[in-house]
Amino acid sequence: MEKITFEQLQEEIFHEKMTNGLEVYILPKKGFNKSFATFTTKYGSIDNHFVPLGKKDYAKVPDGIAHFLEHKLFEKEDGDVFQQFSKQGASANAFTSFTRTAYLFSSTADFDLNLKTLVDFVQDPYFSEKTVEKEKGIIGQEIKMYDDNPDWRLYFGTIENMYHNHPVKIDIAGTVESIAEITKDLLYECYETFYHPSNMLLFIVGPVEPGEIMEKIRSNQEGKEFQSPQEIKRQFETEPSDVAVKDRTLHMSVQTPKIMLGIKSADLNLSGQELLKKELTVSILLEMLLGKSSPIHEDLYTSGLIDQTFSYDFTQENGFGFALIGGDTAHPEELTAKLKQILFEAKTGKGISEESMKRVIKKRIGLFLRSLNSPEYIANQFTRYAFNDMNLFDVVPVLEQIEFNDVLATTERLIDEKFITVCQVLPK
Amino acid sequence: MGISLDTIKKNPGYSVHIVKTAQYKTNTLVLKMKAPLKHETATYRSLLPYILQSNTATYKTTPALRSYLDELYGASFYVDVAKKGEYQIISFVLEIANEKFLHDSEPLLEKGIAFLADVLFNPKKDGESFDIGTFNNEKRSLQQRIQSIYDDKMRYATTRLVEVMCEEEPYGIDALGDIESLDSITAESLYSYYKQVLVEDEMDVYVIGDINEIDVQKLFNQHFKLPNREPERMKSVQKKVNTVKEKIEEMDVKQGKLNIGYRTNIVYGDPDYYALQVFNGIFGGFSHSKLFINVREKASLAYYAASRLESHKGLLMVMSGIESANYDQAVTIIHEQMKEMKQGNFSDEELSQTKAVIKNQLLETVDSARGLVEILYHNIVSGYAISLEEWLKKTESITKEEIVDVAQKVELDTIYFMKGTEV
Structure with a gap:
């Protein structure tokens, strides 16, 4: 574990790269009630064309799948992880951006337990055809909610104008039509490719003792088996420098x-x-x-x-x-x-x-x-x-x-x- | 555990609330001005802070005023108008770096307090009138702000519910005011209202940060001189429900917006207020609540399905975005959840997890200076003095029976549905 000090700001950060490649950072904040942790993969809506783990050829996946995966990761065979967090007094959430998917929680008690819940649920997917179908209705309403929001439409309209080919122009949630194509197998394929620890970062901030927390994360990660890390191959079509639509x-x-x-x-x-x-x-x-x-x-x-x-x-x-x-x-x-x-x-x-x-x-x-x-x-x-x-x-x-x-x-x-x-x- | 409490110092005409804490890298100053929500003054109160924040007699233009704030290491300064119960509250918020973390150490807090005083007491004026240019700009800006409620349909549906539900009560008035009243306001009439505000409004200043209490008090004595007053207090109108209203409006939306209003008949400070909070948590406040589980997770009808309380007026409001064709099904499920609450059909686990989440939420809120001010200000609005510890303790002790009792008091008042045209 290394310690990085920022003197003028009076802040310290503790860092360690786990043997499986996971980067962990801890920023102790004295005086706060709240601890906050984010577990993020470098995988967002633009990563829709890549070589799936263990395969040779590039494949394209439906628009909105990274965001769909984010929703589905919360569901487990024995129920919903949101329930688990609230039993432990924490509030959990997640978001998908163009380049990242982040899972997070904040809590004012039982931090260690909540951290374990966060790390374990993200590293243990459970997707079934039935729950995938059910989610399509929910995300369909999320898409329509944004469709009614003029500021969001303006924002994406402008990005669509700018890009000829780059997937940044595709709405993060996809469309009702594109998410209809999502299956449990596709979700597993994306998951296996992008949720490898070597593509992820865990950040913790709050009134915590860094040495203790780091040790717990270390033993948690060492108790799990992962394939050896492999470089992720993403492909993007050539993008002209001028805007697509004036x-x-x-x-x-x-x-x-x-x-x-x-x-x-x-x-x-x-x-x-x-x-x-x-x-x-x-x-x-x-x-x-x-x-x-x-x-x-x-x-x-x-x-x-x-x-x-x-x-x-x-x-x-x-x-x-x-x-x-x-x-x-x-x-x-x-x-x-x-x-x-x-x-x-x-x-x-x-x-x-x-x-x-x-x-x-x-x-x-x-x-x-x-x-x-x-x-x-x-x-x-x-x-x-x-x-x-x-x-x-x-x-x-x-x-x-x-x-x-x-x-x-x-x-x-x-x-x-x-x-x-x-x-x-x-x-x- | 770092639960901060405010030291309150009563000065003539206003109170200074100080919370000393080393938690933040900035100092936060919040000025709150409170008066009853009334149709005649609502639009005046909504326009006034925007005029005052534009410029002063010292900083004669917005660029001059904003440049000065930039020089103070980008102090953030904004105003806000909101309603809490049947009061309309104007807030001025100034957040300023603590010089401790900067290379040069200017006395930033003192400059911040002096600046706030300049904004409040020294506006740019022309005789007994606000500067006409400033006035016209802000009048136009407010007009667009009022119009934009309509443009955001989720927000508009919430506004419509409150308008329909509280038609004959002050709470039905929007804190932004209305276009018709705005048309009739002049730079002179607003200036005269401003002078009235300075002598009549209930004023509270909050100072939060790593500060010296004695210095702060000295600075306020020096910069904030106000006459004594007896602020007008009012109790929120508690209306009985005679018949349930249902209002369906057709609009050009892709998703129907369903908003349902209930009367809780309980307000902040009432003995059963804590049980009401827990009730709301089990019913619809969180992602483990009945509404989320049944409307979203089980029936797949919606992305959002939640409830929230208006603590000072005593309202409970449900909101959800659904396919217009699913209206009946969604309303039925929501009614069923309310029935479950009234019959006490919730588990010990639902109860204990809700308490844990409420506790977490309160503790998190006070981690931000703005959140802390909002919690402390509840006491000013309600006239009670409830500490955070008491709030936490009372919540912890709530029993199932108390929640069922609260549930009996909750009455359905209005169902509002904004229906899409494309069905």
């Missing part, structure tokens, strides 16, 4: 129109500190241009083009990345034109300056400190970062390294007509 309009039952402008990111093979620096630099650029302290934001707000729902975000992983900017607006066309103008003018230096960059960096440091109050944030982000070879605790040092020239270069690379797309939701 604009799309969805008509829904809304009173206020919404727009989202997407910028498709280039240079998608970054990882580690390079990726971290890029994510942070783009975030700083967007904040400088469009944040509440910018004169541009004031201008957009005062002219009635945006309201409190206006937001922007940038994210990148291996193979895809995008900036999203938008919100509710009474004037969708005008706002779209204005946002494009702002972005292109940024390339000439308008709206950005070294002084405002410094202010924004200061703000980001404060934001980071604030997020360290949240065990959920730490566990989820740490895992996401680790899967991309980044370290969450490098955020502050990397922020402090960013120079104005970095921002200029990033702006030049990011903003290009061929990377930009717009999606709108308009009243029917």
Whole structure:
């Protein structure tokens, strides 16, 4: 077990890689009632084309299967794991993203027992044809719930616009039609391939004693048998750098129109500190241009083009990345034109300056400190970062390294007509 | 176990609640302003905090104000308007880094308190009126906020249930207000309402973090000067159910939204409130509850099927998203679960796991500064002083009989169904 200390933040992390390949991290947090653990596999909705464990050829699986598997893993021959957790006073949950599936619980008592329940249920699947069929009704309603949500439709509409081939454009839950094809055997095939300990990370945060917990995890893992780790082969079709569709309009039952402008990111093979620096630099650029302290934001707000729902975000992983900017607006066309103008003018230096960059960096440091109050944030982000070879605790040092020239270069690379797309939701 | 309690200091016109804890890397300041929920003032109260947070006489524009917050290591600052029972509550929340974790050590807490005072007492104005530009921006923004309730159909269905169920009670008023009232508000009338708020609202400030209590009190004495007041208190209207209402509305949705409202006839502070919490936990509050198991897991009708309590008004609300064609089946299953509760058909295991989860939930809530403030503020709204320990202890001791007694008090009031057009 190694100990990593972050002095300025007064935090310590304990790490160990188990012999079966499982990465375990423990962050002790004194003074909290709650302990929180996430058990995550590097397997999400985009992993739909791969070589199944023990086979030779690539196979495609139905859209939405990673998310379906997440639902079904909670069910065991003798009942539901949710029941087990609540008997032990814990609350459990799970989520599937583009690149990860995470299982988690929080508890204020019986942490060791709950941790064992978490690790054991994820490592012991039980799928049957009957329960798979039953789940289709439940997930069908989950899909329809999102179908009625205009913000979700806008979000996915924008991503669909950006990508020609990459599976990031497929809704994480799939469609009612695609999940109809899911069988118990397909679930086992995905499970065996992606839930090997060497593809997973366990993160624990809370008022715990790291040495003791690590020992328990070690003996738990040594008591189980796994095949020897094997490299997972995933395949993605070549993705052109330009956007697939320039604009799309969805008509829904809304009173206020919404727009989202997407910028498709280039240079998608970054990882580690390079990726971290890029994510942070783009975030700083967007904040400088469009944040509440910018004169541009004031201008957009005062002219009635945006309201409190206006937001922007940038994210990148291996193979895809995008900036999203938008919100509710009474004037969708005008706002779209204005946002494009702002972005292109940024390339000439308008709206950005070294002084405002410094202010924004200061703000980001404060934001980071604030997020360290949240065990959920730490566990989820740490895992996401680790899967991309980044370290969450490098955020502050990397922020402090960013120079104005970095921002200029990033702006030049990011903003290009061929990377930009717009999606709108308009009243029917 | 780290269960924090607040030290309360009564100053003229407001109380300061202090919780000293080393748990967080930030200090949290929350100002709560409370007044009865009334149709005449609801929209005023919903608009006011957004004007105040936009700018001040010191920070004359939003960029100036927000730049100042950025300089304070990105202090987070936002406002919120909500109803608790038949009160409408305005909150100002400022979260600011603790200088201990930063390279330079500016006195950030003091600056935070001074900033909050500036927002509250020193608005940008023009004589006896708010700045007209700011006013117009925020009026338009609120109009879109009110409209957007309709755009999110899950939320809209919840709003419609409350409107139909509490038509003749103050609780039927939405905390955001309404478009018609908004049209009639002017920068002058809002300014005059603001002056009234400063002398009439019940005000409470919470300060949570690794702080020095004496310093904090000194800072408030210096920056927050308010006149004494006798805040208006009201007891929530408890209405008897005469006939059960059923309201079905057709809308352009792919999934029907089923929302059912009950009267619990029990509010926060009542002796059987703890049993009501456990009742809700067994019935529909969690993923081991009867609604989740029977509507979702067994019948496969829904993705979500849950219930929640409104503690100060005494309501229990069930919500579920279903195929429109399955309406009758879903309602039947939900009624059956309620009947099971009234007949005491739940196991000792259901009881003990529900208690364990409630305890866990309470302890988790107080792990976040915002959650802690919400728990503490229940006492202000209700006028009772219940400590977290007492809450935990009472919950632990609840018996099956007490829950069955509570179940007899729960009355079905309204079934609201937003039906899809595509059936």
